[in-house]
Amino acid sequence: MAFTPDNETEFLDEALAEEESSTPLPSKTWALDFENGKIGSTIDGDKALRQFIIKAIKTERSRYVIYSDDYGCELTELVGGDYTPALLDAEIPRMVTEALSYDDRIDEVIEITYRRDGDKLFINARVVPAAGDVVITEEVET
Template identity: 30%
Template sequence: MAIFPFIEATNIAQQEELPLFKEYAWDYNTDEMILKDGKTVIVEGNEALKVWIYKALKTKRYAHAGYSWNYGSEIESIIGQGYSRQTSKNEIERLCSEALMINPYIATVNVLNVQINNDSYMFDVRVSTVYGELEVNEDV
């Protein structure tokens, strides 16, 4: 019996496991779905999460009616704001984490190697997922 009877105690081992994460295979060079014999290809696990991360960071949040307001990134909004390098770096880290941590398969997000140019940003994202570690390179 719990101290607070209105709070139900749960055992982590009893919680439902997440289903295998699946996504359409993506060609990052052409920015298109990969087709094999005219049919879409499905990837699973970390490879599927890599596609999801790439697309989530490339999609402008609040700009598409077909997506939830939780999906996408606002990183593009800091371009041209005149922030200092450190402030830009901090904002990239914050906005990247906000964009990716909505996914229940992602446990942690670390932004690395931020390179700031006049009108673009490049950075690496190291993500800890339920399937292990994953690294993604991103241009904004």
């Protein structure tokens, strides 16, 4: 009789295989009306993912205790700064990609573009959802 555990991993292998083949969990969340500041019914699927994209970009990272330090975007650091266009071209896509990659419903961030109009910054994000073949494009005003 040995005092060391048996190192066979068949149970672990079975659990990992089951986890990989399991269906994704629903992404049900409350529908947010950003213009009127109201919460509506629940949404799921692409609508919930689109709302996440908007919310993740608009939410300032590490500002609200309710969110972890992984949630949100750091774009406010660039507001009002005297930065070169080359720096903005590098940092804005990096910051937005970082904010969106946090969610496991997003497989890949394909393209981030932006345009400035006075005090406003408009961000276009194209993402590939983990479930589905349709690329989602969303414009966010910050």
